[in-house]
Amino acid sequence: MVDRAMGDKLARLVRTHEFRLLLATLALATGLSIATDTFLTAQNLFDLLTANAFAGILAAGLLVVLVAGGIDISFTATASVAQYLAMTAANAWGLDWASVFAIGILAGAACGAINAALIEGLRIPGIIVTIATLNVFYGLLVFTTGGRYIYALPDWFAQGIWWFEYVDAEQIPYGLNLQILLLVLAFAATAWLLNRTGVGRRIRALGGNREAARRLGFPVFGLNLLAYGYMGMMAGIASLAQAQLAQSVAPTVLVGRELDVLAAVVLGGASLNGGIGSVTGTILGLTLLAIMQNGLVLAGVSSYWSPFFTGLVILLSVSTAALEHRRRPASVGAAA
Amino acid sequence: MTGWRGLLSGAGDGTNRALLATIAAAMLAFGLVVGDGFFSFAAMRSMAFQMPELGILSLAMMVTLLSGGINLAVIATANLSALAMAWVLTGFVPGSEGPAWVAWQGAAIAAGFAVAAAAGLLNGVLIAYLRVSPILATLGTMTLLKGLAIGLTRGEVLSGFPEPILYLGNGTLLGVPAGLYLFAATAVLVAIILGRTPLGAAIVMIGSNEKAARFSGIDTRAVIVRVYLMSGLLAGLAALVMMARFNSANAAYGESYLLVTILAAVLGGTNPMGGAGRVGGLVLALVLLQVVSSGFNQLDVSPFLTLAIWGVILLAVTGLAARRAREGTV
Numbered sequence: 001m002v003d004r005a006m007g008d009k010l011a012r013l014v015r016t017h018e019f020r021l022l023l024a025t026l027a028l029a030t031g032l033s034i035a036t037d038t039f040l041t042a043q044n045l046f047d048l049l050t051a052n053a054f055a056g057i058l059a060a061g062l063l064v065v066l067v068a069g070g071i072d073i074s075f076t077a078t079a080s081v082a083q084y085l086a087m088t089a090a091n092a093w094g095l096d097w098a099s100v101f102a103i104g105i106l107a108g109a110a111c112g113a114i115n116a117a118l119i120e121g122l123r124i125p126g127i128i129v130t131i132a133t134l135n136v137f138y139g140l141l142v143f144t145t146g147g148r149y150i151y152a153l154p155d156w157f158a159q160g161i162w163w164f165e166y167v168d169a170e171q172i173p174y175g176l177n178l179q180i181l182l183l184v185l186a187f188a189a190t191a192w193l194l195n196r197t198g199v200g201r202r203i204r205a206l207g208g209n210r211e212a213a214r215r216l217g218f219p220v221f222g223l224n225l226l227a228y229g230y231m232g233m234m235a236g237i238a239s240l241a242q243a244q245l246a247q248s249v250a251p252t253v254l255v256g257r258e259l260d261v262l263a264a265v266v267l268g269g270a271s272l273n274g275g276i277g278s279v280t281g282t283i284l285g286l287t288l289l290a291i292m293q294n295g296l297v298l299a300g301v302s303s304y305w306s307p308f309f310t311g312l313v314i315l316l317s318v319s320t321a322a323l324e325h326r327r328r329p330a331s332v333g334a335a336a
Numbered sequence: 337m338t339g340w341r342g343l344l345s346g347a348g349d350g351t352n353r354a355l356l357a358t359i360a361a362a363m364l365a366f367g368l369v370v371g372d373g374f375f376s377f378a379a380m381r382s383m384a385f386q387m388p389e390l391g392i393l394s395l396a397m398m399v400t401l402l403s404g405g406i407n408l409a410v411i412a413t414a415n416l417s418a419l420a421m422a423w424v425l426t427g428f429v430p431g432s433e434g435p436a437w438v439a440w441q442g443a444a445i446a447a448g449f450a451v452a453a454a455a456g457l458l459n460g461v462l463i464a465y466l467r468v469s470p471i472l473a474t475l476g477t478m479t480l481l482k483g484l485a486i487g488l489t490r491g492e493v494l495s496g497f498p499e500p501i502l503y504l505g506n507g508t509l510l511g512v513p514a515g516l517y518l519f520a521a522t523a524v525l526v527a528i529i530l531g532r533t534p535l536g537a538a539i540v541m542i543g544s545n546e547k548a549a550r551f552s553g554i555d556t557r558a559v560i561v562r563v564y565l566m567s568g569l570l571a572g573l574a575a576l577v578m579m580a581r582f583n584s585a586n587a588a589y590g591e592s593y594l595l596v597t598i599l600a601a602v603l604g605g606t607n608p609m610g611g612a613g614r615v616g617g618l619v620l621a622l623v624l625l626q627v628v629s630s631g632f633n634q635l636d637v638s639p640f641l642t643l644a645i646w647g648v649i650l651l652a653v654t655g656l657a658a659r660r661a662r663e664g665t666v
Contacts, residue, residue, distance in 0.1 A: 071471070122655030123662070127406070127471060128598065128608050132647040132654075135595050139644030147640075256591075259475055272469050305487040311480025315462070318476055322468045 017269035017321060021284040028291050036298045044294070046174040052290045053179035054242040056283075058261045059268075060186040061234025063282045066265060067194060068227035069207035069274025070119065074130040075235040076258045077137035078111040080251050082232075083239035084141060087249045090154050100157065104236035111137060112232025116225040138255050150249035160244050179241045186234055191279040193230070203227055207274025263310060264289050267317045289313065355604070355620040359627060366631035374634060381513075383626045385506075388515030389578040390593060390600070391622050395526050396570035397597035398618055402530070403563045404543040404610025405463060405470035409478035410571045410597060411590050413455040416485045418575035421448035422494035422585035429498055441498060449572045455481055456568020460561035485587035495584035505580025515577045522573060527615035529566075539563055543610025592643065599650045600625060607661070608654060 013019055032039040058075055065072045086104035089095060095103075111133070118129045165175040194200040206213040206223050214220050243249050268285025270277030292313065293306045366374045373379065393410055400407040407413075424444035430436050455477060462473040507514045530536035538559045541549040550556045579585045598608070604621035606613030625646070632642045 118651060118655075122651065122658060124651075124654040124658050125608055128602070128654055129651065131595055131598060132650040134647070136644045136647035136651075139640045139642070139647065142640040143638045143644065259479065262475065263479060266472060266475075272471055302487070302490070304490045305483070307479055308483025308487045311476055311478075311483045315473075315476040315480060318468045318472045319462060319466050322466045326467055 017324075018278065018281045018284060020320075021268065021281065021288060025284055025288045025291060028288065028295060032291065032295045032298065036295075038298055039295065043174060046180075048290055048294055049183065050177060050179045050245065052286060053183040054238050054245070055257070055261050055264065056183045056286050057186040057234050057238035057241060059265050059282050059286055060190040060279070061231035061238075062261055062265050063190060063268075063270055063277050063279065064194065064203065065227050065231045066270040066272065067207050067275065067277045068203045068224060069210060070224065070227060071126045071262075071272060072112075072115060072130045072228060072231050073127070073258045073262065074111070074115060074134040074137060075231055075261070076254045076256065077134045077141070078108050078232050079235040079239035079242070080254045081111060081137050081141050082107040082236035083243050083249050083254075084145060084150070084251055086236070086240060087150050087153060087157075087243060090157065091150070091152065094154070097156070101237070101240060104240050105233045106236070108232035108234070108236025108239070109229045110232065111235070112228040112230070113225055115232075116221075116228035119228075120221045120224055134255070134258070141251050145251050147251055149251075151247075153243070153247065153249075157244060158247060178244050182237055182241045186237060187279055187283060190234075194279065199223070199226065204275055207276075209275070260289075260310070263314045267314060269321070352605070352614070352617055352620055355617065355624060359620065359624045362624060362627050362631065366627065366634075370631060370634045374631060379630055379634065383630050384513050384516050385581065387622060387626055388513070388519035389574050389581065389590075390596060390625075391519045391619070392522055392570055392574035392577065393590075393593055394597040394600040394618055394622060395522060395615070396567045396574065398601040398604075398606050398613060398615075399526065399530070399539070399563055399570070400470065400474075400567050401598070401601050401606050401608055402543050402610060402613045403539045403560060404546060405560070405563070406474060406598075407459065407564065407567045408471065408474040408594065409455065409459060409481060410567065410574075411594055412478045412481040412485070413452055413568055413571040414575040414578060415585070415587055415589055416455065416481045417448040417452040417572040418579040418585035418589070419485050419489060419494060419587065420451040421445060421576065421579060422497070423447075425497045425501060426494055437498070441501060444501075445576060448575055449569060452568045452572025452575065453565060454568075455571070456565040457561065459568065460564035463564065464557040464560035482587055489587055491587060493584045493586045495582075497580070497583055501576075501580050502583060503580070505577055505582070515581065518573070518577060522570070523615050523619055526566075526570075530613075530615065535559065535562060540611060543607075544612070595643075595646065595650070596625065599646055602650060602657070603653050605657075607657070 029039075038044055058079070062072060062075065082104045085107045086100045089103050090100045115126075115130055115133055118124070118133065119126050122129075161176075161178040161181065163176040163181070192200075194204065202213070202218050203223050203226070205216075206218060206220060210220065213223075239254070242254070246253075264286045265277070265282050266272070266285070267289065268277070268281035268283070270282065289310060292309060293303075296306055296309060297303055363374075393414065396410045396413075397407055421444045424440065424447050429440040429444070459470075459474055459477055462468045462477070463470050466473075468476075504514050504518065509517065530539065538549065538554045538556075541552070541554060542556055542559055546556055549559075575585075578590060582589070600621045601613065601618055602608050603624070604614070604617030604619070606618065628645075629642055632645075633639075
């Protein structure tokens, strides 16, 4: 009996989107480890994590919005605003870590709340609202700052955080830095929110069937406010990780990367129809895209081709997911 | 003017009247603030030259919105199509005029439209037959097409085209830019397809209720493929005008147009959820956007502030339209 149950569980696991992603990721990683002697080095993996922390933290936030049945593409503008406000304040008033993060998180959450209020208040599609707010946040930021970069960051911020620092044979240091720490925290917080809290279950229910959630008396506006606010918070945190890595604040460099993040979350199995999406899947989606781009570079393919392969992987993924969905009998006549 | 408007929009509805009034108010306001310079020949000409490419791209966006979808890949399609034309024009057209000179220019345009059609068909098949959601499908093709353009050109600019091609972007006939004739003809053609053919009726029906359209015997999949094919071909036409005007092509031109194409369609009365929209409204919305942007430009308002204002206008217009729809007073 126990064996049967285990077998069923295993069979179900094998059919999941996450499992296929895991296989693809492992196959790619194994191939790269054999083909190159630079891929499977602590240095390369450390660099990969650090370089992808910004997109990863944003992906954790976006997952919550997608699970709630919404969509947000304004978060790169939100991140630019949060970054600029936090670092300007840090320079002006000589703040510390906690205050800088508080300002970044609050600014981000405020932008997210504006999105939620517009979507729910005016009842227009999230894609239209966030295309508009992307341009409003970004346009106002560049207009008021004149597009000026901030190069002078406080010393403590420029130094960042280094825990368990280790220096390899070539004197290159690695360890747990600010970017990796924030990335891990972002995914842990998102997993806790979606899987371990009542609010998380309500957000998933809202995304699965909005009308049912409303009739059950769920606070639809409040849940949306939470989902978009959470996305904004993550944008604030990601923006500070990025500013520390780039050692500067540039109001114009983040906007334009929003669709890459959306691509990773969708590749991870989250559905634009809401209700579906997991932290594991999102991490795997991000990993697959990151390893693929890293692998192309290591294999000597020009980095100019990287967006093409990203597009190819997204199209293959959304097509197989749609075909899988169609094969299930329950989906006859499912909404587009 | 009224006859032309009538042809494009049927009986002038509330949206169009409101747009005309806003255009008049905006022109009056800018005329008072900017002075005579606002109505100067140079200002009008620059507006007339910018309008065709944006207008045709907005039509490409509008047909997909009308069917209840969206095409986030319009700009990427236009850029790849322009690069295909530019590649033939810069690589194969002989230096001296003659039959081969003409034939290769025709071949260049054909290559551009072939690329645009292929991109449109890919979107259509993904959405209609594989049932990928339009946002995801066109997001994927957008990344793929832009990636293809970047990979093939290494991000470089292709430039230097023969005279007849440049005429489409910079030439004038009777003082009116050649591109504007092209846009007017395209707008009339799209208005006729949407308003006077079974295909147009089917697109509108699918946009308001896809299931009902299918149960009433419409081959919804074939119609959706045609919608995205039409959107792709329109992007290809915009590519031709854009390439001719800049005398160059690149993988990353015109990316800020994506917001403006949605804005123009929605401002012109197209329901972003599908099922309603008129070409006449879109044309008037484009005129309004051009008047506002030209006025701000002459007042030295930062283009970034203009971007923010357009975002606010999009929110206000969509919000008002949604409210009117809820109250059932349309």
